[in-house]
Amino acid sequence: MRTTVLNPESRQAALREMANGPDLDILVIGGGVTGAGVALDAVTRGLRTGIVEAQDWAGGTSRWSSKLVHGGLRYLQQLDFKLVTEALHERERLLYTLAPHLVKPVPFLYPILHRVWERPYVTAGIGLYDTLAHVGSKVASMPFHRHLSERGVQKAFPSIKPGAMVGAVKYWDGRVDDARLVLTLIRTAAGYGALAASRTKVTGMIKNDDAVVGARVTDLETGEEFEIRARKVIAATGVWTEETQDMADTDGGLKVLASKGIHIVVPRERIKGEVGLILQTEKSVLFVIPWEHYWIIGTTDTPYEQDISAPVATAADIDYVIEHANVVLDDPLTREDVIGSYAGLRPLLQPGVKDDTETASTKVSREHTVAEVVPGLISIAGGKLTTYRIMAQDAVDFALGKERTKQLPSVTERTLLHGADGYLPLTRQIEQISDRYGWGPEMVEHLLNRYGSGISEVGTIVDERADLAEPLKGAPEYIRAEIVQAARNEGVLHLADAFQTRTRMSYDQPDHGLAVVDEVADLLAEELGWDSERKAKEIQAYRDLCAAEDAAAETTDDTAAAAARAAAPSLNSLQN
Known part of the structure; x- marks a missing residue:
């Protein structure tokens, strides 16, 4: 190798x-x-x-997905058992063999809105979903679904609006750090x-x-x-x-159409609950997904005809997601609760081939x-x-x-993915890793869930410089060594790469993580050999990108949003 x-x-x-x-x-x-x-x-x-x-x-x-690994419940309604089984087996393979450090089980509540007829119908579908995951699977699988009463829903998700559902079925899928x-x-x-x-x-x-x-x-x-x-x-x-x-x-x-989906990010403490929600809207499925220190809520599904290289969320998109989440939340969300948002494009494959070649x-x-x-x-x-x-x-x-x-x-x-080999034993050594580097157990879990056994690469960086074990001053969920790791081993070429792909700070930190932009730029500059002029250009480019996305988020349609986003210059000129 x-x-x-x-x-x-x-x-x-x-x-x-x-x-x-x-x-x-x-x-x-x-x-x-x-x-x-x-x-x-x-x-x-x-x-x-x-x-x-x-x-x-x-x-x-x-990197702009709903960050889920799932079998596709909707295909059961179309009786496509083979497709669902295939996807569920891939889910199990990622969860338990190929990438257990990146893919994690996450419980969801599927709402029951009608007291008599709906529960048997939903139970049959989710029961089949669980069965297909287990039958013929060569690896371990997640728990079978459970029934919750209205009181059980309140206990599992205290922020639920009273009367929003009469009960729920709790089932499991997977979440993934997609980037x-x-x-x-x-x-x-x-x-x-x-x-x-x-x-x-x-x-x-x-x-x-x-x-x-x-x-x-x-x-x-x-x-x-x-x-x-x-x-x-x-x-x-x-x-x-x-x-x-x-x-x-x-x-x-092949013929492909672009469909835009957006998500918003809300601090974890803003919504009380330990499980996710799956909600039906008139346009799409809305997920409320628990992550480490925040919730991801989305998505939308709208045709997109603007610049496909830089889709952005509009005010209308963000308000749509908030409005539909508030249908079930006891304490309604507002725009002030949203610390970040992101948009991506689904490639929707159209029937046949172009011109029937x-x-x-x-x-x-x-x-x-x-x-x-x-x-x-x-x-x-x-x-x-x-x-x-x-x-x-x-x-x-x-x-x-x-x-x-x-x-x-x-x-x-x-073929195990990088970081999977040796990951499980390391999860049994969290206390030892904590003692060696002075990190709390939550930080060790954070690092293991990003790097798996590749945490040793981060440890090597910290062994070289003890101050790199410290958290970033404006984003304490991340440590300084992660930025050096991104440059040294993970292919970062620009400051924006560190915020958007190697970490999630562009949307999981307030104001796109700009509170740490100087600290991150200093670390990258030292590792990549940027001079002061190049570093200043990188900082300004990221600030311009954030300002353009913020301006787009105040518009009401894709045309205006694309024009606002276009104000940010390309990164390709920064090295020249």
Whole structure:
């Protein structure tokens, strides 16, 4: 295995090796959860693999999800038992084998609103959900559902409005640190030899006759251009799917529409409860999800036609979520309670292929589709975070063909992600870790739930400099060493990367975490070698980004919000 370290030097080395070394077997375009999963699947089959992403890892959609790993209760209403079973088994695999440090069980209350007929109906559905999770599962599973009376609901969720429900069914699903899952997939793939470069934009396809044999890319940090040749190119670009396909000069391919979903973040003490809620609205499902020191509440589901690289929440979006959460909350939320919000775009796969292209071969699942747009270029779209591994396996199987797939089957169902190996024993040593570094048990749990056994990397940093064990002065939920870890081992290139992906401070701290922006910038500058001018540019760029998002959150429609968000300059000019 190679090192799992991601940093500016490893990124540059990966770009040059992709361009100058032997042709890749697989070049993956797109560094969200699907693309990261494809890279890991391909490299662990022994294929020479590269992956490029135009933004930061998980920057397009994956870091802005509802942060849930679930089977999809709604599919039971459509009697799609196979799909639900597949997703539930992936949930169990992530929870108990592949990434137990990142994926955690979380209980939810499914409301009962009618006293007589509804409980048997809901019980049948959730009972089947539990049964499908257990039947045929090779790993442990979460508890079966329980029935709660109205009094039981009040006890489990004291902030519930009296009369909001006559009872509930308590069931379990999983929550996930989505951005760190993607980052962990990339680091794991790099450890097995994948070449990975973020902020590297594909600008065109390289073709030999009618076949795609690679891609032209631009390093957005330096402006340098490269040609990367590969036997197969797999595009996992989400809402950019059609844009990517168009580079191959084809009218064929998958059709994808963008739908915006937003979430708000509320301090944990503002709502009293130890379980989550799942609520039906006229437009979407609304989740109230408990996290470490806050609640995540969302989502919406609205068509989006603005700049897909920078969706933002509007005042109307935020008010919609607050209004529907207040239907069941005894003490109504207000805008003043919202410490953060974020928006992401779902890539909604449309039926068929563009222009009904007869030459495009496809593999269709209920939730995702793999298609060869032109020879050598494969697109995968649809699906959800929970089933990223199945999607990745399908994409690589498709690229290899049936005969070669038999020779090189996927091994990712047994490939632990970085930090999973040794995680469980460390959870039994919290007291010893606390004593060694002077952290309280909650801080040790926080670190284990972010890094797993990779907490040793953080410990090494603290061993070098004891002051890095201290909390950030304006965000005590995080320690200073986590910022150094982000720069040294996790591929941070810009200040915003540390706030949006390596931590969640852009939305889980008041005012986007600006109270610690100078301290974080100082730590990054020292680790990455920024001079005072570069550091000042990074701070101003993050402040501008926060101001633009705040301005957008005061608008009432996507057009005005996109115009407000566009005021923040691109990060790509900061190094120049």
